[in-house]
Amino acid sequence: MSKEKFQKLISPAVPIAVENIDTDQIIPARFLKATTREGFGDNLFRDWRYDGNNNPIAEFPLNNAAYTGKILVAGKNFGCGSSREHAAWAIYDYGFRVVVSSFFADIFKNNALNNAVLPVVVSDQFLNELLETIQRDPKTEVTVDLENQFISFNGKKEGFQINAYKKTCLMNGYDDIDYLLSLNREIKEYDLTH
Amino acid sequence: MSQPKTIFEKIWDKHVVKRADGYPDAVFIDRHFIHEVTSPQAFDGLRKRGIGVFNVNRTTATADHNVPTKDQHLPIKEALSRHQVETLRKNCAEFGVELYDLGHPFQGIVHIIGPELGLTLPGMTIVCGDSHTSTHGAFGNVAFGIGTSEVEQVLATQCILQYKPKTMKIEINGKLGKGVVSKDIILYIISKISASGATGYFVEYAGDAIRSLSMEARMTICNMSIEMGARGGLIAPDETTFAYIKGRKFAPQGAAFDLAVEEWKKLKTDEGAKYDTVLTFDAADIAPMITYGTNPGMGMKVTDRIPTANELKELNEQVSFKKSLEYMGLEQGSQLLGKAIDYVFIGSCTNARIEDLREVAAMVRGKKKAAGVEVWVVPGSKQVQEQAKKEGLDKIFEAAGFELREPGCSACLGMNEDKIPAGKYCISTSNRNFEGRQGPKSRTFLASPLSAAAAAITGKVTDVREFNVKS
Ligand code: SF4
Numbered sequence: 001m002s003k004e005k006f007q008k009l010i011s012p013a014v015p016i017a018v019e020n021i022d023t024d025q026i027i028p029a030r031f032l033k034a035t036t037r038e039g040f041g042d043n044l045f046r047d048w049r050y051d052g053n054n055n056p057i058a059e060f061p062l063n064n065a066a067y068t069g070k071i072l073v074a075g076k077n078f079g080c081g082s083s084r085e086h087a088a089w090a091i092y093d094y095g096f097r098v099v100v101s102s103f104f105a106d107i108f109k110n111n112a113l114n115n116a117v118l119p120v121v122v123s124d125q126f127l128n129e130l131l132e133t134i135q136r137d138p139k140t141e142v143t144v145d146l147e148n149q150f151i152s153f154n155g156k157k158e159g160f161q162i163n164a165y166k167k168t169c170l171m172n173g174y175d176d177i178d179y180l181l182s183l184n185r186e187i188k189e190y191d192l193t194h
Numbered sequence: 195m196s197q198p199k200t201i202f203e204k205i206w207d208k209h210v211v212k213r214a215d216g217y218p219d220a221v222f223i224d225r226h227f228i229h230e231v232t233s234p235q236a237f238d239g240l241r242k243r244g245i246g247v248f249n250v251n252r253t254t255a256t257a258d259h260n261v262p263t264k265d266q267h268l269p270i271k272e273a274l275s276r277h278q279v280e281t282l283r284k285n286c287a288e289f290g291v292e293l294y295d296l297g298h299p300f301q302g303i304v305h306i307i308g309p310e311l312g313l314t315l316p317g318m319t320i321v322c323g324d325s326h327t328s329t330h331g332a333f334g335n336v337a338f339g340i341g342t343s344e345v346e347q348v349l350a351t352q353c354i355l356q357y358k359p360k361t362m363k364i365e366i367n368g369k370l371g372k373g374v375v376s377k378d379i380i381l382y383i384i385s386k387i388s389a390s391g392a393t394g395y396f397v398e399y400a401g402d403a404i405r406s407l408s409m410e411a412r413m414t415i416c417n418m419s420i421e422m423g424a425r426g427g428l429i430a431p432d433e434t435t436f437a438y439i440k441g442r443k444f445a446p447q448g449a450a451f452d453l454a455v456e457e458w459k460k461l462k463t464d465e466g467a468k469y470d471t472v473l474t475f476d477a478a479d480i481a482p483m484i485t486y487g488t489n490p491g492m493g494m495k496v497t498d499r500i501p502t503a504n505e506l507k508e509l510n511e512q513v514s515f516k517k518s519l520e521y522m523g524l525e526q527g528s529q530l531l532g533k534a535i536d537y538v539f540i541g542s543c544t545n546a547r548i549e550d551l552r553e554v555a556a557m558v559r560g561k562k563k564a565a566g567v568e569v570w571v572v573p574g575s576k577q578v579q580e581q582a583k584k585e586g587l588d589k590i591f592e593a594a595g596f597e598l599r600e601p602g603c604s605a606c607l608g609m610n611e612d613k614i615p616a617g618k619y620c621i622s623t624s625n626r627n628f629e630g631r632q633g634p635k636s637r638t639f640l641a642s643p644l645s646a647a648a649a650a651i652t653g654k655v656t657d658v659r660e661f662n663v664k665s
Contacts, residue, residue, distance in 0.1 A: 035234035164216040180351035
């Protein structure tokens with residue numbers, strides 16, 4: 001499916017300075033009932049965003065109008081817990097295209113890449129400086145350059161790693177299925193002969 | 195001669211449609227199983243792309259994860275469950291996929307019906323949107339669980355993109371002791387290497403203790419490969435395998451079967467082939483096992499005592515260890531033997547095959563469950579349920595006060611109404627003892643069907659060897 005192509009993103013960012021954010025916080029289990037991929041964004045971080053009476057919790061960054069943009073910056077070990085892909089769907093559906101952290105749970109990282117969300121791993125020091133800077137000045141523009149594999153803000157810059165295949169997919173706006181569909185002839189032949 | 199290969203590598207390499215530098219392998223999938231919970235978004239994806247299922251003959255659907263285990267002939271009461279099953283029906287009809295729906299004689303837990311119907315065969319690649327797909331590996335194939343995006347990949351292209359995992363051999367030699375069954379073997383292995391001990395690996399089980407097992411028993415072992423982090427687990431096929439497959443509904447028949455067997459016989463690891471890791475255990479060291487914590491690696495011999503935090507090898511595990519015992523309401527250093535239980539669940543893709551039900555029935559024949567204990571026997575499939583009735587096992591269960599239900603995943607994941615109430619203890623033949631797995635705040639002891647049956651009768655955690663058991 002042609003997703004948006006990701007080459008370079010310049011945007012303000014939203015900070016959630018919490019470590020070990022697990023998939024149950026990203027999207028609580030009771031919202032997994034849907035049979036489509038859309039709509040999960042409304043319940044992203046549901047229990048941190050709303051209190052028991054469904055009133056927005058003002059202190060939570062997603063409820064703070066000062067914070068905007070397509071980049072989420074979060075504490076170490078983001079996305080641990082269950083393998084539910086819904087966590088990545090919720091982040092995408094909400095409008096984020098990049099998550100920055102100093103460590104990601106493996107399965108989440110994969111799920112994110114499969115759903116047009118780029119996980120950017122940075123050093124602890126870079127992460128802390130970034131979080132502090134955005135909290136001080138929410139308008140700070142963050143640049144994520146996929147082609148050249150670096151992230152920068154206010155003149156600070158750090159490189160990041162990404163699997164070459166996944167990079168190609170994101171840059172061209174295609175996913176695993178598009179790649180496999182391009183092998184259609186080979187697959188058909190295999191199917192017939194095995 | 196070409197380089198010696200493990201059975202895993204033989205199957206994997208044969209299924210690679212395309213291998214390119216820097217790219218994951220495009221691996222052809224022979225058999226794809228789907229169910230109501232992880233397939234809806236995948237079908238939705240096909241619709242959005244405007245494409246169909248690549249080859250409908252390679253996909254089989256059933257309803258199992260979220261179905262009631264009572265009154266399956268009536269409309270499903272629970273709205274979510276009903277919606278998921280109806281969506282599956284609609285999707286299968288629209289895309290032309292065969293569905294073994296509620297009430298169909300072939301319906302059941304996806305990992306039970308595949309082997310039972312002869313859809314699961316040696317040498318295949320098999321996937322399903324459920325982590326216990328490793329079960330099928332007992333037949334000498336490469337089977338593993340996948341996520342919803344991957345379900346969509348397979349529906350759309352019959353292939354999956356994967357990096358080849360590392361290989362591990364786990365060898366068990368010697369003779370199993372009295373009362374020790376295959377569930378104990380796998381719980382023992384996981385307790386030795388931890389719930390993450392095989393992460394990144396595909397496991398091959400070998401050794402004479404494995405060879406001596408029935409197909410049902412082998413499936414129980416492969417089923418729980420994922421509980422030590424492995425991608426999957428397999429056992430090279432042999433005469434036991436071929437005898438099990440012969441005559442099954444969708445297996446090759448007659449001359450085609452004989453030809454197939456000749457091919458399947460080649461499916462073994464070559465002399466001199468290298469594994470990335472090899473582990474060896476002595477069957478004589480294995481005893482009836484039970485878990486005390488909240489991951490399957492937290493297991494011990496039923497006669498042992500729970501370790502204390504100071505005895506842990508990894509000091510950084512102390513916090514989660516204490517939290518786990520607190521959740522379970524158990525004391526460090528205490529014994530589980532004699533601990534009163536509230537529920538017994540005999541079911542799941544780990545232990546709900548006909549052989550499991552026979553073992554349980556043989557043990558409880560003429561006995562009664564302890565007062566105050568609730569016992570659910572949930573057969574793995576419609577065929578298991580029918581067979582149990584044919585053999586009169588239902589009568590034995592009834593006389594013992596056990597409730598024989600209709601097939602489904604049931605209290606294995608507590609998605610339907612079969613939930614263990616908060617704070618209650620359940621001795622369960624399933625595969626996961628995570629917090630809340632069997633219902634919010636439920637407490638799970640994983641054990642073999644024999645140990646579960648013994649506990650049902652005594653009302654407490656029991657050493658099954660005190661009972662008169664054959665094996
Ligand atoms: S019985 Fe449990 S583990 Fe097996 S398929 Fe069902 S939910 Fe998954």
